[in-house]
Amino acid sequence: MKLTQHTALALSQLHNVPPEWLETLHAHCPLDELLHLNERALRALETPERLVKLILAIDWLAIEQAEHWLKLEHHHYLHYWHTDYPPLLREIHTAPLGLYLKGQKNILINNKIALVGSRKPSPQGLANAGEFAESLASQGLTVVSGLAYGIDAAAHEGALKHGHTIAVLGSGLERIYPYKNKDLARKITQNGLLISEFSLNTAPRAFHFPQRNRIVCGLSLATIVIEATLKSGSLITAYLANNQGRDVFALPGSIRQPHSRGCHQLIKEGAYLAETPDDIMFHLKNNQLVSGPENQDQKLDNYAQKRYPRQRHRDPLYNKVLNALGDNQLNASEIASHAGLELEKVLVMLTELELDQYINAVAGGYRRNESPHDITTRQLTDRPDVCV
Secondary structure (H helix, E strand, O other), rough: OOOHHHHHHHHOOOOOOOOOHHHHHOOOHHHHHHHOOOHHHHHHOOOOHHHHHHHHHHOOHHHHHHHHHOOOEEEEEEOOOOOOHHHHHHHHHOOOOOEEEEHHHHHHHOOOOEEOOOOOOOOHHHHHHHHHHHHHHHOOOEEEOOOOOOOHHHHHHHHHHHHHEEOOOOOOOOOOOOOHHHHHHHHHHEEEEEOOOOOOOOOOOOEEEEEHHHHHHHHHOOOEEEOOOOHHHHHHHHHHHHHHEEEEEEOOOOOOHHHHHHHHHHHHOOEEEEEOHHHHHHHHHOOOOOOOOOOOOHHHHHHHHHHHHHHOOOHHHHHHHHHHHOOOOOHHHEEEHHOOOOHHHHHHHHHHHOOOEEEEEEEEHHHHHHOOOOHHHHHHHHOOOOOO
């Protein structure tokens, strides 16, 4: 799909919109025109209510500023249909429509692996993160993480010693968060890449980070969890990776160390135990996932269908969560109680359901989304031609 730069940048403000919605509408009204329609014209096209609101709220001044930003060296932007958009990320069904990039864009073609963990790790956890990242980067893998304190920062630092790293932000690229890692972010742009789906000056918000996590694992062949408590956001990243059909590795630790319990839980549930970086490289090579960037997405898809045959469709447990929520406004603990499921797993499912727009996060909990979740070509057949 060919788009003007102005239109492509506008896509970055349409968060969590399924690409299929826009592809279907584009067949009837080119996106270059669609995004400039008024409310009446959008409704005439039976555009989903949530998409109508997002289109009408597009900040065109911010887009003009982004166009100036893109004129600077090593500043880039990719929309979902661009040929350079990461193919593994395009596979996930909540793929962002636009990505802002700062740094060495060419490393996007490299084989990538995510490395995540606690923001307050043990000294051994920090050492493990640095050593694993350094070793894997020296063997040609680009290490992906989230620029957070602790394990993330150690992973980026380790990878930069002998290779490349990608940091995915939960804020705009002109609002580095955490601010204390701004020097690390600057180093990454010199031999790596900063990525964000958010507009350039977007401030960090709590709900941005689960969205960021799906990109961290979505870019990657596999995800490694170094240290994590049972309530760590790293477990959400691991579960998201698993649901994307990607492998998960976890490092074991002391049974008396709270930071090890999350990793031990992942191993109990089927994650691969990793004691050395060689364990990971052996697995990836044995499954022919690091033989070269050519057709990498097809190799991974074939492998995922063999290992995760059920994960190509929604697990029935998600319906159980939706039924537990019903028409009420409930918090995560209440939903878990009604559904009879563990809170940690429900938190992951709520994150995915929100990204898929089945539910909305509201003050004090969650509510079912009343907006239509899908539109079809059949619905467009008799629509008036408003794009003239």
